[in-house]
Amino acid sequence: MRIVNIVGARPNFMKMAPLLREMRRHPEIAATLVHTGQHYDDRMAGQFFRDLDLAHPDISLDVGSGSHAYQTAEVMKRLEPVLERIRPHVVVVVGDVNSTLAGAVTAAKLCIPVAHVEAGLRSFDRAMPEEINRLLTDAISEYLFVTEESGRENLLREGVDSRKIHLVGNVMIDSLEQCRPVWERSDVVTRLGLAQGDYGVVTLHRPSNVDDPAILRGLVKALAEIGRRLPLVFPVHPRTRSRLEAMDIGSEWGRANARWVEPLGYLDFVGLVARSRLVLTDSGGLQEETTALGIPCLTLREQTERPITVTQGTNRIVGTSPDRIVSEATRVLAEPRLQVARPPLWDGRAADRIVAILRGAPPADAERTDVADAG
Ligand code: UD1
Numbered sequence: 001m002r003i004v005n006i007v008g009a010r011p012n013f014m015k016m017a018p019l020l021r022e023m024r025r026h027p028e029i030a031a032t033l034v035h036t037g038q039h040y041d042d043r044m045a046g047q048f049f050r051d052l053d054l055a056h057p058d059i060s061l062d063v064g065s066g067s068h069a070y071q072t073a074e075v076m077k078r079l080e081p082v083l084e085r086i087r088p089h090v091v092v093v094v095g096d097v098n099s100t101l102a103g104a105v106t107a108a109k110l111c112i113p114v115a116h117v118e119a120g121l122r123s124f125d126r127a128m129p130e131e132i133n134r135l136l137t138d139a140i141s142e143y144l145f146v147t148e149e150s151g152r153e154n155l156l157r158e159g160v161d162s163r164k165i166h167l168v169g170n171v172m173i174d175s176l177e178q179c180r181p182v183w184e185r186s187d188v189v190t191r192l193g194l195a196q197g198d199y200g201v202v203t204l205h206r207p208s209n210v211d212d213p214a215i216l217r218g219l220v221k222a223l224a225e226i227g228r229r230l231p232l233v234f235p236v237h238p239r240t241r242s243r244l245e246a247m248d249i250g251s252e253w254g255r256a257n258a259r260w261v262e263p264l265g266y267l268d269f270v271g272l273v274a275r276s277r278l279v280l281t282d283s284g285g286l287q288e289e290t291t292a293l294g295i296p297c298l299t300l301r302e303q304t305e306r307p308i309t310v311t312q313g314t315n316r317i318v319g320t321s322p323d324r325i326v327s328e329a330t331r332v333l334a335e336p337r338l339q340v341a342r343p344p345l346w347d348g349r350a351a352d353r354i355v356a357i358l359r360g361a362p363p364a365d366a367e368r369t370d371v372a373d374a375g
Contacts, residue, residue: 002030002088003358004107007057008038008075008099010048011172011285014266015094015117017052018174018351024055026359032086036075036099037062041238047265051182052175068098068129075102083110090115090358093137094171096130096284101137108140115358117171119144120151121284121305127208130284134305145354147172147288148308148343168353169345172285173292177348179267186271192233192261200230200278200329202258205237209282209300213247215320219300220249222322223280226329227258230277235264278332280325287315294340296332300325308343 003023007016016033023031035057039045049056059082063074075098083091083106091107093100094117104114119138123131138144138155146152147170155165189196202223210216223232236244241260264272270289273279279290279297287306290297291313298318309315318328345353 001028001090001359002032002086003090003092004032004034004083004086004088005092006034006036006079006099006103007094008036008063008103009095009097010039010044011283012094012097012099013045013048013052013054014175014285015171016092017054018171018178019092019094019117019354020055021178022351022355026355029355029359032058032088034059034061034079034082034103036079036102037064038071038075038097038099040064043263043265044238051266052179063099071098072102072105075099076106079103079106080110083107083112088112090143092117092358093141094118096121096133096137098129098133101133104137104140113142114140115143115145115354116141117145117354118147120146120153120155120165121148122150122154123303123305125303129207131305143357145350145357147346147350148306150307166353166357167345168357169347169350170288170343171350171354172288173342173346174348174351175266176270176289176292179270183267183271183274186268188264188268188271189275192259192272194231194233196275197277198231199276200226200232200280201273201276202232202234202279203237203281203283203286204234204300205240206282206301207239209320210237210240210243213243216243217247217249218322219320219325220244222325222329223258225322225326226280230257230329230333232258232280233272234258234260235262235269236260237263278329280329287313288346290314291340292342292346294338296335296338298325298328298332312341312343314338314340 023029061078090113092115093103107114116137125131144165145168152165152167274293282300287309291309297315300320302319304317318324
C-alpha cells in the first residue's frame with residue numbers, strides 16, 4: 001500500500017511524526033514523506049524534524065514563501081508529477097495550511113483518495129485563510145479524521161457522508177506524549193532565566209492580529225501591562241517580527257518585563273509551556289496543547305475552531321481588546337491552577353487508529369460515525 005504524506009509548515013510536523021512512525025511499523029505500507037518547503041528556515045522546519053525524529057523528507061518541493069495563490073499553485077505544480085510517478089493508494093494531508101489544500105486538490109484531481117487529518121474544525125470566519133483551506137480540503141477528502149465532536153457535527157451539517165468521518169483523537173497529543181520524556185528534561189526555563197511556574201508564554205502570528213498595526217499595537221499594550229505582573233517570554237514568528245520591527249513600539253516593550261526570543265524548537269517550546277503559569281496566544285495547536293497540559297490559555301481571537309478546548313479544556317476566548325485581555329489575565333492569575341480532564345481520545349493513540357483505518361482494519365475503539373449515528 002503506497003501512501004504519500006504531505007507536510008509544509010511548522011504545525012504540520014508534529015501532526016505527521018506519529019503517523020509516519022506508525023505507518024513504518026507495517027511492512028505492507030510504503031510511506032513517502034513530501035515536504036513542500038512552505039516553511040524552510042531551520043528554526044521553522046529543520047529543528048522540528050530533528051526534535052520529532054521525523055525522517056528526512058523523501059521529496060522536497062522547495063516552494064518557499066509567497067502569496068497564497070503563488071504558494072498553493074507552486075505546491076500543486078511541483079507535486080503533480082510526484083503523485084503521477086508514485087501513484088499512491090492514498091495521500092495524507094494534515095491541518096489547515098496552504099500546503100494541506102494544495103496537496104488535497106492535486107491528489108483529488110488525479111483521482112487519488114485524500115485522507116485529511118484534523119478535519120471538520122470550523123471557525124466560521126472566512127477571512128481566515130485556514131478556514132478556506134479547511135472547507136475546501138474537507139469537501140474533496142475520502143477519509144475525514146476528526147479530533148473532537150464539533151468536527152463531526154460540522155461535517156455532517158455540510159452534507160459529508162457519515163461513513164467517511166472517523167473520530168480518532170488528536171495526533172498533536174500523540175507527539176506531546178511520545179516526546180514527553182525529552183521535553184520534560186529541557187533546560188529552557190533556566191536557560192531563559194525564568195522561574196518555574198512564574199512566567200507567561202506569548203505567541204502571535206495570525207494575519208488578522210499582526211498585519212493590522214492598530215490591533216498589534218493594542219496587543220502589545222496589553223502584553224506590556226501583564227508583563228508588569230508576570231514575566232512574559234515571546235518566541236516571535238518571522239511574520240510577526242517583521243511587523244513589530246516596522247512599528248515604533250520599542251519603548252512600550254522596553255518598560256515591560258516581556259522578552260522577545262527567536263522561535264523555539266518543539267521540545268524547548270513544549271517544555272516552556274508545560275512549566276508556565278499562563279499562555280496568551282492566537283495559535284490553534286497551542287489551545288489544544290495547553291488543554292492537554294492543564295495550563296490556562298487566553299486565546300487572543302474572537303472565535304475558535306477548537307471549541308472543546310473551551311468546554312472541556314483550559315482555554316478562554318478573550319478577543320483583542322487590551323482591557324479585556326488584561327482583566328482576563330488578572331483573573332487567571334488570581335485563581336488556583338485548574339484541574340481538567342482531557343477530551344475523549346486525546347490519549348496519544350490517534351495515529352494508531354488512523355493507520356488502522358487506512359489499512360482497512362478499524363480498531364475497536366475508533367468511533368465510526370455511521371455506527372454511532374445508527375442508534
Ligand atoms: C502558516 C499557516 C498558518 C500556520 C502558520 C504556523 C497558511 C495559510 N498559514 O502561516 O496556518 O498557523 O504557518 O507558523 O498556510 N517565513 C520565514 N521563514 C520560514 C517561513 C516563513 O521567515 O521558514 C516568513 C516569510 O516572510 C513568509 C512569512 O513568514 O512570507 C509567512 O509565512 P507563510 O508560510 O506564508 O505563513 P505563516 O504566517 O507562517
